[in-house]
Amino acid sequence: MAIAPVPLLFVCLGLCLGTALAQTVPSHNCGDLFTYMRRGDGSIIGVFTPLQDGLTSLDWSVVFTAHGTSQAHTVSSMGGYPDKQQAFEKMRSGGRGQAFVSFQNYGNELPKLIKVELNGHVYCSASDSREHLPALAAIHSLIDPERERRLQSPHELIRTLRSAAWKGFAAAQAGGEVITRGRFPWLGALYEDNGPTLKYSCVVSLVSKRTVITAAHCIHGKKALDLWVYVGRHDRNTHPESGATLIRASSTRTPSQYDGNPVPDSDVGIVVLDTEVEYTNYVRPICLWTSRMGLPANEGDMGAVAGWGLDENAVETRYPKAVNVRVVTREQCLSDMKRAEDFITPNTLCAGNSNAHGPCLGDSGGGLMIMRNGRWTLRAIVALAPRKGLICDLRKYVIYCDVAKHLTWIESNIVQ
Structure with a gap:
């Protein structure tokens, strides 16, 4: 459902020159999930791209902040990018349906993205050092109309409910979502x-x-x-x-x-x-991490891990699930997991999920996949998770062997 943009009034802090002047593009910490893009008419829009293929329903909630101007200005409600029909076609083919917002009546500084939530999961968030800046929200749901039509069928609805009930007992990892076949073909x-x-x-x-x-x-x-x-x-x-x-x-x-x-x-x-x-x-095949990609100074990369590991009830799984995780610095990992300090080295990497979801027993060897230049790359290997009885304690982090630190050995041992 489209939500009409709500105009917000601000006190002008400087001369408002309109779009003829080059606009300052703020930085953000959402990686490949979001980008500012200039259209043919010179206007700039914000484009959102899911990090996973195969999602047939997209429920976005995003927040920006902005300096004031003397004009009423808004972040528009979201729409499919480049239009709704093409976004749906991508979703039906197993790709990624994109969405966008436009920025209306801003001066020479665009709004700064500070939070993105997709399908109930917060992918990135940040505070804004500039105090007392108002928040501008854009909320949007994008669902494939063909899937929506099928769900109106009583038989399809019954199958969906049965599937949801079954997943509660036979999930693939501790949390996450069952993936469609071919989503991660490697x-x-x-x-x-x-x-x-x-x-x-x-x-x-x-x-x-x-x-x-x-x-x-x-x-x-x-x-x-x-x-x-x-x-x-x-x-x-x-x-x-x-x-x-x-x-x-x-x-x-x-x-x-x-x-x-x-x-x-x-x-x-x-x-x-x-x-x-x-x-x-x-x-x-999945692309290998390369030395040209470099390592983020403060980490913070969002990635995905998939496998057939035990669920939160220590039950073996039938279909693979994927979990989104965020990489943290070695210093943060050592600080939060002092009892595991002997296992955390310069050649390891830590990543976790705020919902305590992640790889568990049976997921060993799985790849930590991170998006780079529109492609999934293999950054690390699932190695070790804290135990809690028969299952894993995922309230903090899973420890991975960092592929980026073993590239020479890997490249010399691959058989093409």
Whole structure:
């Protein structure tokens, strides 16, 4: 439902020159989620892009602050970008439906973005050092009309409710959301030969036609010929699974300094597959983090982690779930997790979720995925989470092996 913009009046602090003068674009901490963009007519709009593919409903709530001018000025209500129809088409094809706001009657300084909330999750927020600045909010829901029409059907509604009830007992991670198949096509599952059956072990990420990356502790001390990788995997209860392929490992590789020590300083491993995978809509490699990307000075990156780990009730899962997490600095991690200081090193990375959601037992080896230049990149590997009885204590942070600190070793061991 569109919400009419509400004009806000301010006292003029300087000469209001209109859009003919170049406008100052404020900084923000929302990363690839938001960008200021200039249109062909010279006006500047703010464009919001979800960090995940495949969302069919977008419930945005964003907040800006701004210096005053002598004119009534607003942040408009949101609309689909570049228009609603094209936004819906992206959503239906499994992509990301974008939204935008326009800035009306501002002088030479655009509003500053200080908060973004999407589907009930706060992705970024910041205070504004400039005191007594009014807040300007834009709220919008964007739902695919085709999905909305289906939900009017009693049969579809019953299926949706049944699905929601089932997820309460068989979630994939502690919190998060079940992902649609193909959303993360590099996601795969590692299995061990357990005599008459294959036993699920860890999560892997496909990085080439012959190579997957996982945690070293998932493969250390195990015979390569006893390991299998299921690429394109989604439903763990189905075998064989259409569109997925089970491939035997031909070799495994771990850094020379890794010797099974529980400290996740070098807990990264490579599994070389016996045969090449065939790329499809459900099987694609993830981009590797590169040295050219650099490391943020204060971290704060938002990322995603996906896998088939135990849920908050220690129940095994059938379908993968994804959880959004924020990377924190090593100093903050050490301060908040003093009992884990022996496991937090310059080669590890910490990330957490304000709702205490995140990877748990069975999610080891999964990739911490961070968006860079419109593409998901593999930044770190799930290594260690604090325990609380049979499940994980996710009130603080999960510790990851930082891929950015092992690039030379990884690149030299990948088989294309």
